[in-house]
Ligand SMILES: Nc1nc2c(ncn2[C@@H]2O[C@H](COP(=O)(O)OP(=O)(O)OP(=O)(O)O)[C@@H](O)[C@H]2O)c(=O)[nH]1
């Protein structure tokens with residue numbers, strides 16, 4: 001296997017880069033979020049398939065080849081984009097995922113989001129090929145609950161935990177554990193999850209994710225996010241705010257807990273800095289919008305990729321915007 005050039009991209013001063021990509025709303029694009037496959041070995045009840053219209057999901061033949069993925073990233077880097085997140089479906093379904101990693105140009109950060117089932121045996125090779133860190137889905141520490149949420153066969157939770165251990169050992173850190181909160185199902189496990197990550201002494205972060213309210217059948221599982229934020233804030237010794245989505249991070253007795261709260265959150269959208277690429281090769285300006293995609297799968301040259309990239313950025317628009325209270329009409 002080809003080894004990725006371990007050199008990290010230098011911090012590019014904005015003025016030095018050719019041109020910084022900004023959408024019509026002034027939001028800079030600094031990262032790509034690339035889905036490498038729609039296929040997955042699980043069937044989580046909350047799965048939104050990265051916002052894809054899944055009448056087109058699935059067929060392997062529609063997946064981008066490593067050359068196209070790396071060609072897109074090479075063009076993006078010219079615009080100062082320096083972070084790439086790989087997602088799926090399940091990215092480790094791609095046997096050539098290491099090949100994809102190895103052909104990337106130097107970047108500030110390369111990460112992937114995985115369900116962790118296939119991670120144990122591949123963690124070292126992924127690191128060697130250039131992956132910096134991983135996010136691993138872990139919605140429950142109770143096997144029956146984990147299986148009910150994800151549709152995984154019994155024995156899977158142990159596999160995921162071995163995957164987490166291997167990722168930490170391989171240095172794919174900080175490892176983030178993604179826990180989608182489901183009222184009445186796993187929302188009583190936040191404390192035990194914090195205890196779980198504390199044993200990794202700062203190498204593992206807990207990421208609590210608000211359920212996306214995109215399917216009425218899931219409405220009953222939506223937690224009160226404001227309540228949770230209040231309780232995290234009360235327990236925290238420190239609260240930080242990330243640039244990306246202005247997400248809050250709470251430090252609670254040595255455990256780092258990040259809260260992803262996208263629903264109806266205009267601040268989240270106002271600080272959205274990643275452009276998505278679908279598994280079949282389309283730039284996707286927003287997770288929740290499917291009628292403004294830009295097809296890059298047949299691009300014949302770097303120049304064409306560059307133009308399509310700019311077109312996709314020009315179509316970006318925040319999904320949630322602040323609600324404007326109409327001014328009262330003055331009585332004359
Ligand atoms: N609405 C919305 N939700 C997002 C977006 N990015 C991430 N999310 C949510 O956050 C969840 C976790 O995302 P991950 O793939 O683990 O990555 P991340 O947390 O965004 O990225 P890092 O923190 O940099 O690792 C996703 O499943 C989504 O529910 C976004 O741009 N828009």
Ligand code: SF4
Pocket residue numbers: 040041042043044046047048049088089090114115137
């Ligand atoms: S692991 Fe991810 S892609 Fe697979 S079903 Fe669950 S949420 Fe969807």
Ligand code: SF4
Pocket residue numbers: 245262268269270272285286287288317318319320
């Ligand atoms: S605009 Fe909002 S909903 Fe759309 S991808 Fe960005 S953060 Fe997500």
